[in-house]
Amino acid sequence: MSNSNYLKGLLEPLVLKLLHEQGRMYGYEITQRMRNLTAGQVQLTEGALYPLLHKLEADGLVEAEQEMYNNRMRKYYRLSRKGKKQSVQAIESLQQFFQVLGMLVQPKIQAP
């Protein structure tokens, strides 16, 4: 099973976490940041990222702002107030989920 299959459900909290840490980011920057942080193990496709960013924007979790960059328009995303709360909860949920996964993958031998 490829990493992208594991990643599908985790994408939203991971993107929220990145935005929480970085302040504001544009789409391409998010894909590259994700790639660099995981040493290329996680490759976030553009086809998955933009629909997610647009969904987060529609849900009011992120706010977008446009700026001219060189000879083109660049759209930056940042967490809204609602998104900041949601990102903290999402990161906690993610950590709990990994602990549960750890219990499943490497169960401790119970003493009799």
Place this chain on the structure above:
Amino acid sequence: MSESRIQLTDSEIEQLYRFCARHYVHWYDVQAELVDHLATAIEEKIAANPKLGFEQALDDVYRGFGYKGFAGVVAERTAQVQRANQKLRRSLFFSYFRWPKMVLTLLVTTAIYSLGKWLPGQVMEWVAAALVLCVLVWQFVLAARIGSISKRVSKKLLLTESAGSGLLFGNVFMQVYVSQRIWGTENEFSDIRLYALIALLTLSVVAMMSYYEYCKALYEKARQQYPAAFA
């Protein structure tokens, strides 16, 4: 993030806009984000491998969008814009039934009710016809205003696509009033006919006013976010 030293030319950026249009992305507000993504990725690829041509780099980057290409991005963006616009439209419509705009709605209903109670039946027939006519004329005035605002947009925007096609919604209430003979006999302006006029005319006015505000809000938002799309 490190910035590449290569910078695409204006004509290459234009080429990217045309590339998006060829791949069924017809709206400037959707194209702009994709063009920046493609351009940044191409610049980085060429910086890493100067022998790589623009076209080859573009093909490589586009492959990153998967077998669906831009279709998934467009579908989600369309759904998001429609959802947000419907929410805005609903909110503006119902704002006329909440403070402070409710005062205006109450004024309209009270004015028609008072006319219906004070004027003789036959005179009220003519007044009702005149009110219906006024609403229809007013609809054309609002349509013309929206048309004049929309002319300032030089590029097609997904954000404003639904503006300008919903004014007739207000007209529906008037048509119901005009087409129904059940409101009363021909010689008498009955109470039921008066209440129908009040309800349908008020709904019609509220629908038209809120729709006009909705269109103005969309164009204003578009102007702030995408000034380059305005002439």
